[in-house]
Structure formats: structure tokens, C-alpha cells
Amino acid sequence: MTAPRYQDVPATAIPEVTDDDGTQVRVICGDFWGKTGPVDGIAADPRYLDVSVPAGKRKRLPAPLGRNAFAYVFEGSGSFRDASDPHGILTEQSGDDHDLQRETTGNRSLVLFDGGDEVVVTAGEHGIRFLLVSGKPIEEPVAWYGPIVMNTQRELQQALSELRDGTFIKS
Numbered sequence: 522m523t524a525p526r527y528q529d530v531p532a533t534a535i536p537e538v539t540d541d542d543g544t545q546v547r548v549i550c551g552d553f554w555g556k557t558g559p560v561d562g563i564a565a566d567p568r569y570l571d572v573s574v575p576a577g578k579r580k581r582l583p584a585p586l587g588r589n590a591f592a593y594v595f596e597g598s599g600s601f602r603d604a605s606d607p608h609g610i611l612t613e614q615s616g617d618d619h620d621l622q623r624e625t626t627g628n629r630s631l632v633l634f635d636g637g638d639e640v641v642v643t644a645g646e647h648g649i650r651f652l653l654v655s656g657k658p659i660e661e662p663v664a665w666y667g668p669i670v671m672n673t674q675r676e677l678q679q680a681l682s683e684l685r686d687g688t689f690i691k692s
Contacts, residue, residue: 523564525690534559535571544580547571551655567656574599574644582640582653590634590655592642599649602641604632 530549536556537547546553550560551568558569568588573596574580584590592601607630634640640653663670664677669684671677683689 526562528560528562530559540580542578542580543575544578545573546582563656565656565659567654570653571650572642572653573650574642574648576644576646576648578648579641579643582642584634584638584640584655586636586638587657588655589658590640590653591631592634592640592651592653593631594649594651596650597648598645599651600643600645601632601634602643603635603637605634607632 535547535549535558537545538554538556539545540554547570548554548556548558549569549571550558550563551566551570552558553568553570560569568585570582572580572582572592592604594607642649642651662672664672664674666677666681669677669680671680680689
């Protein structure tokens with residue numbers, strides 16, 4: 522039940538580091554390779570990294586123990602060790618029936634990681650770029666609808682009712 526907040530971060534404020542093999546990491550939130558991202562004050566103490574690995578390279582990235590982690594691939598392709606199968610996003614396909622289809626490989630897919638102290642990725646023939654997110658488990662129930670996140674369905678229904686009535690988050 523924390524107050525919502527917004528933090529505007531221009532791209533120029535995000536530090537970037539480049540490793541010897543050409544891997545580039547932009548540190549959005551948290552600490553990585555001696556750099557600290559500009560986003561702060563989030564309860565789960567997350568780390569958000571924008572990672573680009575050159576074509577054909579295999580990269581090991583340290584991951585804090587005891588955290589949940591996932592990677593969202595948004596450019597190129599590759600494979601991750603000790604990860605779930607990719608979960609593609611739903612996309613609308615052009616055509617007469619405008620069906621939604623789930624992406625199954627490469628770009629626009631998400632993989633979840635098992636516990637461990639590193640993420641290992643092998644970039645495909647055109648490289649891979651992904652958002653690597655990790656954070657402390659919140660260890661609380663979660664109920665959500667759109668941008669509203671609460672602990673119970675009852676709290677969620679109350680918040681939606683307040684949103685409809687125009688009384689949601691009035692200070």
C-alpha cells in the first residue's frame with residue numbers, strides 16, 4: 522500500500538559499460554560492473570540491465586543469489602542456459618481475421634531463470650539485446666489488473682471502484 526511514484530530518467534543519465542568482447546550493458550537500476558543506475562528507491566531492490574551481446578558470443582553475467590530473474594529479448598536472438606522455454610508475447614497478425622498469436626522464438630520473448638549466481642547467454646547470428654531484470658521476492662500475494670497491483674482481489678476491486686468513482690489516490 523505504498524504511494525505511487527514516477528521517476529523521469531533521460532537516456533543520457535543511464536550509464537553504459539562495454540566489456541572486452543563487445544558486450545554492452547546499460548545500467549538502468551541497481552549496480553553492475555562498477556556502475557549504478559539512476560532509478561532508485563524501489564522496494565524489491567531490483568536490477569534492470571539493458572544487455573547487448575555481439576553475434577556468436579557467449580556471455581556470463583553475474584546474478585545476485587536469492588533473487589527472481591527474467592530476460593525479455595527485444596532484438597535479435599540467442600539461447601540462455603538454465604532458463605525456461607521462451608514465453609512469447611501475444612501479437613496481432615494482419616489478415617482478415619486479426620488473430621492473436623504468441624511469438625515462439627527470438628525477438629519479443631521472455632525467459633525465466635532458475636536460482637543461481639549467473640546468467641549465461643549465447644547470442645545468435647545477429648547478436649541479442651535483452652532486458653535482464655532481477656529482484657528480491659516480495660513474498661506477498663499479488664492481485665493485479667492493468668497497472669493496479671494489490672495484495673488481494675478484494676483490495677483490487679476496491680481500487681477499481683475508487684478509480685471509476687474518481688477517488689483513487691487523492692492526496
